[in-house]
Amino acid sequence: MKQRSAMVAVWTALLIAVGIALSLSAMKSGRTDFESPVGEEPGPRGTTTAIRPWPEATEVRLFVEDVSYDERARTGVTMSNPKGVVLNAVQRATLDRSVTLYRMTAKEYANAVSAACFIPHHFFRYYDKSGRQLGELAVCYCCGGVDFSPAFRNLRRNEEWQFDFDAVEKMLKEMGVPTEVNCDA
Structure with missing residues (x-):
């Protein structure tokens, strides 16, 4: 023994x-498990598809919920500019290039995580020529999430919307629009 x-x-x-x-x-x-050694290619990646939300829209407006939570509670107002800002053609093109649909590989899907919160403060609203709202792209710079309303496309379990936050943030800064809005709450 x-x-x-x-x-x-x-x-x-x-x-x-x-x-x-x-x-x-x-x-x-x-x-680390997230890096490949020099000379070794990373594992297979999923596929990315460019998406142009509501291409029939003739106007896109940006709305920002930039009023502090305390002031909201006191006044009921959420936006300092309730009419929004109309995007010009260059800004619209930047926004259109920023949205993609990503289909994950089985391995990526098995390891996928998502943000625990989604409290967007930037809303890109799409309108047709009669002024009727077609849809909205909600963007959260706090957690790095995006969503469409109504659903632009039903996603499969292994799909996710991806967004070029850096390109749109650069555009927003050029417009004088902050991105870190109420992220500390």
């Missing part, structure tokens, strides 16, 4: 030593 206990102890120590050696080796090389 003592011999069996000794063998279990030896094997346990050996496995622990191998684990430590592998961990130190990974740390020394600087490689």
Whole structure:
């Protein structure tokens, strides 16, 4: 019995030593599970499809819920500019290029995570030539989420909307519109 206990102890120590050696080796090389070593291609990626929301829209307006939560509670007002800002042709093109549909691989889907919150403050509303609202793209710079209302397209479980936050943020800054709105609440 003592011999069996000794063998279990030896094997346990050996496995622990191998684990430590592998961990130190990974740390020394600087490689993590999210990086590929030099010369090695990353695993297969899903497919990206460009999407132009409501192409029949003749006007897109930006609305920003930029009033503080305290002032909202006191006044009931959520936006300092309730009429919104009409995007020009260049701004509309930037917005249109920023929206894509991403279909994940099975491995990506198995490891996918999503934001726990979605409290958007930037709303791009699409209107037809008669002034009727066709839909809305809601953007949250706090959590990095986007959504369409009404649903522009029903998503499959392995699909997600992706958005070029940097390109649109640059455009918004040029327009004098902040992106970090009420993110600390």
